[in-house]
Every structure is written in C-alpha cells, then in structure tokens.
Amino acid sequence: MRMVTAANEAQREAWRTGGFPEVERVRPGLWSIPVPIPINPLRYVLVYALELDDGVAIIDAGWNTDEAYNGLAEGLRVAGYGIGDVRAVLVTHIHPDHYGLAGRVREESGAWIGLHEADARLLHGRYDDSEIGELIERERMLLVRCGVPPIAAEELAGASKMIRQFVSMAKPDRVIEDGERIGLPGWDLRALWTPGHSPGHLCFVEPERKLLFSGDHVLAKITPIVAVHPQSDANPLADYLDSLANVRKWDVEEVLPAHEYRFLELAERVDYVMAHHEERLAEIESVLAGADGLSCWEVATKLTWSRPWESIPTFMRRSANNETLAHLVWLEAKGRVRKVAGEPDLWYSL
Template identity: 80%
Template sequence: MVTPASQAQREAWVSGAMPEVERVRPGLWSIPVPIPINPLRYVLVYALELPDGVAIVDAGWNTDEAYDALVAGLGVAGYTIGDVKGVLVTHIHPDHYGLAGRVREMSGAWIALHPADARLVRERYDDAAIDSLVERERALLARCGVPPLTLDELAGASMMIRHMVSMARPDRLVEDGDELGLPGWDLRALWTPGHSPGHLCFVSPSRRLLLSGDHVLAKITPIVAVHPQSGPNPLADYLDSLAAVRKLEVDEVLPAHEYRFLELAERVDHVMAHHDARLAEIEQVVAAHDGVTCWEAATRLTWSRPWETIPPFMRRSANNETLAHLAWLEARGRVRREAGEPDLWRLP
C-alpha cells in the first residue's frame, strides 16, 4: 500500500468522482481530463510552467468534453490553450496521444514521442493503413485459439475508439536519457517499454519527481500484451523497465491515472510480485491442461470479474496479456510452444 501524495485525488478516485485541478508544486499543475466509456474515468495531464507559457505531459482523448476540460484546467492555472508550447506524450494510446494534434492546431505546440511509438502512428491511426493491422491482429488471435465465431469481433474491437485520436506525426523524437530543454526544468526522459514499445517516463532530479505515465500506477497495473505492434517479449521489457525506475531517488510519483503517491520502490516491488504470481498461475494452468491454447489458458485465469462478463475489447486484452506471460515463460524454458493453428502450450 502506497501513501497518497494527494488525499483529495485519492478520495476522488475511490468515490468515482473527478478530482479537482491541483497545484502540485510551484510551477506544476495536475489537470484531470475525462475518458469516455472507460473505468479509468480520466487521465491526469501535467502542466509545467515555462517563462513564456506551459508544456504539458500527455493530452487526453480527442473529444469535445476532454478538450473543454483541458482548456478549463489550463485556465485554473492561469493559461490558455494558446500558451501550450509543447506536448510530451508518454505513449500513443488514445487517452494520452489523442488530443495532441488538436492542441498543436490551436497553439502551434510541438509534439514529442519516443521513436519506437512514432513508428507505429501511421499503421495504428491512418485509415489507409488500418486494415493491415486488423488482419495481423486476426492472425495472432487465430494462433491463440480464439473461436472462429469470436475472431472477427475481437480483431476489430478497438476500431470504435480510433475516432478519438487526431492523427499527428511528432515534431520531436525523444530518446532514452534525453534532456528535454524546458527552461526552468531539469526534465530527463526515461525509455520504459512494456505497456507500449516507446513508453516514456520523465524525471526531475532537482524536484525529485517522476512523471510515470502508465508505467507505474498507485493501485492498478498497466496492460502488458503481445500484439502486432509489440515486441516478441514485452513483459521482459516491462520488468526490466520497472527495475530501472526502481533505482530512482524521487519523493513523489505523478502517474497518468488514479492519484499521485509516494514510495516508488515499494510500489515497483508490489507490481513485480503481482507478475511473479501471474506467471506461476499460468504455469500451473499449462501443467494441468497439457496442450492448452493461449485463449483457453486466459479463460482459466483469475480476473477481476467472471470471464463471461468481460466485454470483447477487454477479452482481447486479457488474451494478449496472457500471451505476453507465456512468451516470458517460453523465453526462460519454463513452457514450450508447439507451433500450429492454433499454437499449443506445454511444459518442457
């Protein structure tokens, strides 16, 4: 259990309310931006004051409600949308990247992404390229053993949220260790792949702050999944990235969801223990059901709700997250994959 850095934010999260705009530190603001039809409810956009305006970390979904909330939040801090000089995007998921293009249109701000996520923008969000991505997802799900009647529904399950992204290519590419060059800030980028191939965190050594995006959250754990745009072993990337941020000497973590918190190392240890337990559970399923498909394994795992009540989009995430754990186990020789249509998983 971590200590909330903002009791008001935690109470809002627990009660299901929207938190207020907060002045985190001198020159730093937290602005909640609503996420439609999503249990996360909001993304926390952080505004960093500059001599001539602000830079924001993440932007929110491309909806009028989200845009209005961002504009209103900037107003509380004393700024307008035209004062935004830059958008530091932690990763290209819609709730972080979706509004970045609209912000740039209204303000002329630059958009920054890690190259690994920048390479994925066109295939993910360009109408001319999306069919290829859906076909690759369908092929992956077929190899996982998803039933034919469910295959098309799951392969296209994310299409409904694509319109909530204003496709915008980045103006700046940010690599691991880059200094962001924001006047008054010693902000440094940390490449933390796993949740997405190009996920970035940002650390301020002088202020002892970590802006963690989705990499480390106070209560929940981010989805780490194998999918057509991931690497072959994203869970290994994620666990390595967790170990890297655990070493940071910071006093406060500013995540993109839930609430700000203290005790980074303790939270990282808890997340790592969670994945250890999940890996052991999946290994037990493989041992009990020799020749199990990934989909069958997913249906036998413990989830936050009964499998039958999980909507299609989240079932796909659950399947692909199970595949990430199987890939991690395979890389360490703890399970083996019998390739086919579908792949079958067995003990060595």
C-alpha cells in the same frame, strides 16, 4: 496488498468513489489537470502542466473529444493559461487518452509534440485510416493462433476500431531519446524509455525536484496492460520488467501517474507490481501442469481475473488473451514452458 501513500488524499478519494478530482497546484510551477475520458472506466487522464518563462509544457493531452478539449482548456485557465500558451506536448505513449488531443493542441498553439521513436513509427499503422484494415487482419490472425474461435476472433480483432475517432493523427515534431534532457526552461526534465505497455513508452524524471512523471508505467493501484499484439515488441513483458527495475533506481519523493492519483513510494510499488507478475507466471505454469497442451485462449479462461471469465466484456477478453500470451512468451524465453506451433499454437509445461 500494501497500499501506497497518496500524495493528496482528496485526489485518492475522488478515484475511490468514482468522482472527478480538482485541478491542483502540485508544486510551485506545476499543475495537475484531470481531463475526462469518454466511455472508459479510467474516467480521466491526469495531464501535468509545467510552467515556463513564456507559457506551459504539458505531459500528455487526453482523447480528441470536445469534452476533453474543454476540460484541458478549463484546467489551464485555472492555472492562469490557455491552450494558446502551450509550448510543448510531451507524450508518454501513443494510446488515445495520452496522444489523441496532441494534434489539436498544436493546431491551436503551435506547440511542438515529442514522442519516442519506437511509438512514432507505429502511428500510421495504428491511426492512418488507409492502413487500419491491415492491422485488424494481423490481429485476427494472431487471435486464431491463440485458439480464439473464428467468429469471436473476427469480432475481437476490430474491437478497438471505434476509438480511432478519438485521435487526431499528428506526426511528432521531435523524437525523444532515452536519457535525453528535454530542455524546458526552469526544469531539468529527463526522459526515461520504459517499454512494455507500449514499445516507446516514456516516463520523465525531474531529479532536483525528486519527481517521476510515470505515465501508465507505474500506477497507484492497477497494473498497466502488457500484451503481445501486432505492434508490440516480441517479448513485451521482459521489456516491462526491465523498465520497472530501471525506474526503481531513481531517488524520487513523489510519483505523478497519468491515472488514479499521485503517490509517494515508488520502490515499494515497483516491487509489488513485479511480484504480481511473478504470481501470474506461476499461475500459468500451474494451469499448464495439469493439462496436455492448451491454447493461449484456453489458458486465459482458466486464470484468476478481477471477475469471472463469463462476466468479462467481449472486447476486454482480447486484452486478457493478449496479456496471457505475453506471459507465455516470457516463460518460453526462460525455458519454463514450450510451444508447439499450429492453428492454434499449443503450450506445454516442462
């Protein structure tokens, strides 16, 4: 893998060594603020503060914990602002490390919250305590169809319930559409709808400054989870690959992701990620070619992961299974594999 060039070597080194990067003035009027994420290998989310005439707008917010709130407040203080100076919270997507603190920030500042409609419509099913049980049951049924043993399916279906505590459920004040100019004074910020990692994932591009705020869509080293689950679109990998092709068209000099570190070569990184998925698709076809029908779970156990399957924590096996399913669905749509429905569904090579 060719390494992309870090825009700030100290930030890259902090990621590499397991450290915590500094609050940084990236450009005039633009700040990078690392906000800690609890019990998570990503360690922090990079919140970007854009200076306005009367305060700041932030892109993403962090998890709803006191540690994260204090980290955001301290980062804003270094930049010369406070939570009360936040005028807008632009949320790239509804995962807790991006959306979780948005409601608390709005309570303190009166800021408006912006989110794409495709994610906004998922909020109640995902974070409303009265509806979470239904979502967990739908996940359990999906896992059973994938061939996960019943006891494991029960455990895996509720594996992410504990992160509900890190979200302050807040209905967005503004729905942001694809291509929309956000209208922040001093900034020509435009929204790019980039579904895949979530149905309503947004990136934000600033053409004059040649900057792309990429959320989780394009990262410097890791690839985001693209999975089939009860709240995903039918073919999320197809959505993701199309979204990658769309952002690749933009002439930007720097990519500002929500994790890891800022980097320079957008097109090269997009090409690598697309090639990575092609390799994974080919690997799945190879696994199926040597078998007489496999469940999604069985396929997942035979693939190459960052560690042996036996070493993958139980809760992460759900993501591995659902990512595998996203690739199988893509292959089926292309006529490269076929599915025989049942409990479990079985997949065959063609």
